[in-house]
Amino acid sequence: MRLSRYFLPVQKETPAEAEIVSHRLMLRAGMIRQASAGIYSWLPLGYKVLRKIEDIVHDEQQKAGAIPVLMPTIQSADLWKQSGRYDDYGAEMLRIKDRGDREMLYGPTNEEQITEIAGAGIRSYRDLPRILYHIQWKFRDEVRPRFGVMRGREFLMKDAYSFDLDKEGARASYNRMFVSYLRTFERMGLKAVPMRADPGPIGGDMTHEFLILAETGESGVFLDRDLAELTLGDSAIDWEDAPALQETVDRYTASYARTDETHEEAVFESEIPEDRRLMARGIEVGHIFYFGSKYSKPLNATVNTPDGEVVPFESGSYGIGVSRLAGAIIEASHDDKGIIWPEAVAPFEVAVINLRQGDTEADGACADLYAKLTARGLDVIYDDRDERAGAKFATIDLIGIPWKLVVGPRGLKEGVVELVNRRTGETENLPPEDAMNRLAATYGRA
RNA sequence: CGGAGCGUGGCGCAGCCUGGUAGCGCACCUGUUUUGGGUACAGGGGGUCGCAGGUUCGAAUCCUGCCGCUCCGACCA
Numbered sequence: 001m002r003l004s005r006y007f008l009p010v011q012k013e014t015p016a017e018a019e020i021v022s023h024r025l026m027l028r029a030g031m032i033r034q035a036s037a038g039i040y041s042w043l044p045l046g047y048k049v050l051r052k053i054e055d056i057v058h059d060e061q062q063k064a065g066a067i068p069v070l071m072p073t074i075q076s077a078d079l080w081k082q083s084g085r086y087d088d089y090g091a092e093m094l095r096i097k098d099r100g101d102r103e104m105l106y107g108p109t110n111e112e113q114i115t116e117i118a119g120a121g122i123r124s125y126r127d128l129p130r131i132l133y134h135i136q137w138k139f140r141d142e143v144r145p146r147f148g149v150m151r152g153r154e155f156l157m158k159d160a161y162s163f164d165l166d167k168e169g170a171r172a173s174y175n176r177m178f179v180s181y182l183r184t185f186e187r188m189g190l191k192a193v194p195m196r197a198d199p200g201p202i203g204g205d206m207t208h209e210f211l212i213l214a215e216t217g218e219s220g221v222f223l224d225r226d227l228a229e230l231t232l233g234d235s236a237i238d239w240e241d242a243p244a245l246q247e248t249v250d251r252y253t254a255s256y257a258r259t260d261e262t263h264e265e266a267v268f269e270s271e272i273p274e275d276r277r278l279m280a281r282g283i284e285v286g287h288i289f290y291f292g293s294k295y296s297k298p299l300n301a302t303v304n305t306p307d308g309e310v311v312p313f314e315s316g317s318y319g320i321g322v323s324r325l326a327g328a329i330i331e332a333s334h335d336d337k338g339i340i341w342p343e344a345v346a347p348f349e350v351a352v353i354n355l356r357q358g359d360t361e362a363d364g365a366c367a368d369l370y371a372k373l374t375a376r377g378l379d380v381i382y383d384d385r386d387e388r389a390g391a392k393f394a395t396i397d398l399i400g401i402p403w404k405l406v407v408g409p410r411g412l413k414e415g416v417v418e419l420v421n422r423r424t425g426e427t428e429n430l431p432p433e434d435a436m437n438r439l440a441a442t443y444g445r446a
Numbered sequence: 447c448g449g450a451g452c453g454u455g456g457c458g459c460a461g462c463c464u465g466g467u468a469g470c471g472c473a474c475c476u477g478u479u480u481u482g483g484g485u486a487c488a489g490g491g492g493g494u495c496g497c498a499g500g501u502u503c504g505a506a507u508c509c510u511g512c513c514g515c516u517c518c519g520a521c522c523a
Contacts, residue, residue, distance in 0.1 A: 012472060012484075013458045017516050027457095037515065091447095092522080109523085142522070143447065157523055209523095218522095287523065321523040355482050390483040397483095408482055418482095 022330035023148030038145025038153030048347040064180035066131040077103035079112035106139040119301025133160030156323040170314040175245040177318040189342025195257040207289035211282030214331040221282040224255035290316040339400030348381040351401040355408030377445040
């Protein structure tokens, strides 16, 4: 993309309403624009990031065996009355009426809907287990939306739902999602730690929140430092190997990790030696829990067992805040110049910066680099605006492009261009071919 | 939902108290200049002053009502 033809309304000044850094940077970088309280339009740059996050979530869900569907945003009130949540949910649920005066709602979540779908489509234990998921916009009429997309009223969420015959099966599904989440967040360049959540009335140990460690996080977190060091890395995962998945889950839940909601100082201090006690802040980006037959029972979603019995599904649900992640990643990765995108979710993979727009040689070299990098499958933003070098650097750093390829007459005279890493600031002078090879290798392209 | 505050060109703000031709910075357009980390100068375009009603010769400014938005706290992917 040539920046001169793109739609990138960046701002030098920070809009007054933005309080936290991700919100400020998203507005300044022209990623989003507020439509009304807690509701945002996603501008081209923001939309690209959102799509990249979505793609990773889709990919990892399906690798873990979950099956994509798409349920509507507008739901009938009927199912919610049947599950008992129509009255329970309260003012957070946006209720609307259609022209026939039928009660509808903008879905805040989809347990009822998916349970109805699974109940109708799954009749036998032979059809189990199944995990269905979708990525869809939700609406929760929060009393106080804030922090931009981190706590919007309208938000994009991945929600998966598992259906099993018994609790043991449900645990296996839970573990799949657990490990899938570890991999998903890691792929986005994030350090997300699973923490024991409040099980509520269901009870049990099968509920975890996944929190990104970030100084500006909303929740206080208390954990064993060793847990924060764990990574899956490139290790292969056999999604059919239930014991191995259980082992991974055990490894990640072996030690103390809780948010301030469930934190118990005495337990923390007795279980974790002082030098390993990590107290930090975190942002919740995922939440998984097992809820048994909470919805299948009232909605009468049942299967036949091998013995010919009829039983309700054992289920769990598994959420990832997709739109929230866009903000959360920024909270976890920025500096005073702007955003620093992890390569996996960057809106563009590399920026070509022409230091002397209008200089025949520089223009030619840049056009050449842009064409060749693009041909090699890299997503390039070419800053070909008629701006001074400083303005270009400021813009590209603000929007957080991981690599800059800086091209000017001086370097070209020496036969080199500059390859600059956004995160480290490390700069290398390389012949253009070498720089391109380096970038292609970094991103795993030919 | 309790408390506080704000609505004036795309963004950041002043003007309001004490009513009298709507202003500044950024951004934008034109020209000159400059050109390796947000150049400088000159000229220019753009605003129903959130909405409605009222007071007044005259309202961004005073009064009333409404709407929108933000922040702090209690609650949440």
